Amino acid sequence: MQVPLDWSEPGGAKISLFMTKIKSTSTTNGSGNKIGSLLWNPGGPGVTASITCQLIATGQIEYFSPALYEHFDIIPQLFVDDAASFQRLADWNRAFGNSCWLTFGLALNQSLSGNATLLSTTVQTAVSNDAFSGIVIGCLDWTAKNALFPEHQALQQLGSVVAPHTLGANQFFQHSSWCINWPVPIANPPHWLNAAQVTKLPPDSVLLVNAEFDPETWYMWAQGLKDQLTTSAANGDSKAVVLMRKGDGHTSYAIQGQAARIMDAFWVNRTVPGNGTVVDS
Template sequence: MDSRRLLRTSAIAVATTGLLISGCSSGSSSTSATASAHTATDGDPGGAPSAEELAPYSSQKLSWRACGVAKFECATMKAPLDYAKPAGPSINLAVARVKATGPGKRIGSLLVNPGGPGGSAVGYLQSYAGIGYPAPVRARYDMVAVDPRGVARSEPVECLTGQQMDAYTEVDQTPDDPAQQTALTKAFKEFAAGCEAKSGKVLPHVSTVEAARDMDLLRQVLGDEKLHYVGASYGTFLGATYAELYPSRTGRLVLDGAMDPSLSSLDMNRDQTAGFETAFKSFATDCAKQKDCPLGRGSVEDASDRLRAFFKAADAKPIPTGQSRKLGEALATTGVIAAMYDEAAWPELRTALARAMKGDGAGLLTLADSYYERDASGKYANLMFANAAVNCLDAPPSFTGPTEVTAALPSFEQASPVFGEGFAWSALNCAYWPVKATGTPHRIEAKGAAPILVVGTTRDPATPYKWAQSLADQLSSGTLLTYEGDGHTAYGRGSDCIDTAINTYLLDGTPPAKGKRCS
């Protein structure tokens, strides 16, 4: 279970891998960069090139080709690999769009990002946002996505083969003795070494700041005066970073399932641990009302005890799955975690747990594979590779070695008796990363930005509600919209109240009233 800051929309509800974007290509013709007159460093604290230095990129014209389904178009945008050296090597970024359908006056482009880091924005656009966002929004916006650098089709970070990833996901992340601790640290070191060997060129250049600069470059290339954006989960950090760098160019930003950029990696991991405990309690409470609940129909504490006992048993004797891979504690825990993102997956989790407790781990293995984005052939998307690469670059590691993890275990186990130990040890992964972190946690105020809408769900497992409260408070123009419910993120998940408030903001720029709550 490698859950460190894997912040994305539900892998169960929205599949974002394996989608057709083969029509992407580079070239010239089509869109011009009418907005490139803005200085490249407006609002940027430093590190970005001047408008003149960026001109070869901001003046490029995208060659759009039909791709995927419906009326989707794809292209390739070039960006500097290193914005501090714009005359140096470039990086190719996959872009996709579906044009505004009308009726009504076109507002501009609406960029979308599903989170991760490592989630494919192009895949998300093609599988959901470009066809599933409310019709009035799609009528007046060109729906646009760019896979962030290092992700999916944008020169993806690669680290391990499919067989190596299978072994990595099975490593015990609740070590019982020094030998198991050594095995876990060895796995983290081998993962990092694989990333360096296969992707050493891009590893120093996949930070969130650089991805935000890419979004502004795309804004210019598309000819938009302002950047309009919907970011989910980690995508909220990307959107907030954009607003910090370019407040005068910030249009209508929806940050759904918000991160708190002021938190250290340690605090973020510990908060997320508590968030999954909250989600598990909601699941256990609901499970006790169902006739098929495998955790019993008693108290939440009883359910917690049963689940921990199940994990311990799977650790001692992995469960058959009908294939060569067995379900040990690590994969079993990941399968449960995957279902915590979306309450719609709870029935599937009940069935999978019941089967596993009777000796068939296939259902939980399927849930775990969905989390890791592993297909039936054994091939993994690059989600987990990009996730580590971005996270380890964005902030210093939670821990520098096993001794620090051991010291922090009590606080993690207090945050979650069920998941605490595994979450603590999984936060060790960045300790061995080959590239030193370039980012530091800090408050984001984005002074001068237009109103920004921050959305928080009260029982969100991956991005705890207090993070949304904190980000809305930090942003000088932030407004908090609250969803009283379960699951990760809120937009498009069944609340008419939430959807109406967000749609209104996107269409006329008016955020909901202060303190607006939906259920």
């Protein structure tokens, strides 16, 4: 599929995108229970859906429930079709696998002497660096407001007080550091939902699931989005319900607990849980 490299210039340069799909098991077993396609974005920057999808399809990892496999074709978001980049990743993984234990031992030994260089994140200086694409995407979504060192230092101190166990280390803090003086304007800044589009949604058509202590996306974010999906509606009806999973960790479906079963029922049977439902797993 050919799409614009820059959506603000639809007639400009094009790039190729590819799509992977896990076919519904009802396609092969003839049950006729297929509902449709489930578009899946496992998150990011940070997780590659296409590779994860291939690992699922080949049985190397388990992610979705049998119910979802039966009722849906599972399709991750589209990705750049770049064979050279894929081969570079494959070669890097092989080299890393062959050397990681020796390097890790060396890193630990050096850290005992006060040199933690090998345990630190490498500064990304070129498009060939492994994490470059993630930084670019992150800096196009978020801005670094701490442009001066005292501001950056104050943010570190605040994090160490608010989260003494992790000292405030999280994905947001990474981007607040990486994106300092980023030269390209933000393309997709955080914004309120489009009220006109919200009114078109059926009642309770959105299920928001959040862990109580998610270190990446706070529970209050889910509540804030729920409020927008309610107050933006012209007739005041709610377009969403919130489900809270007790505990921590980022996302809830992959652990295949109670929250995952409720999500399955929502997708397959349109069973809507009560707003504010709390589960233990």
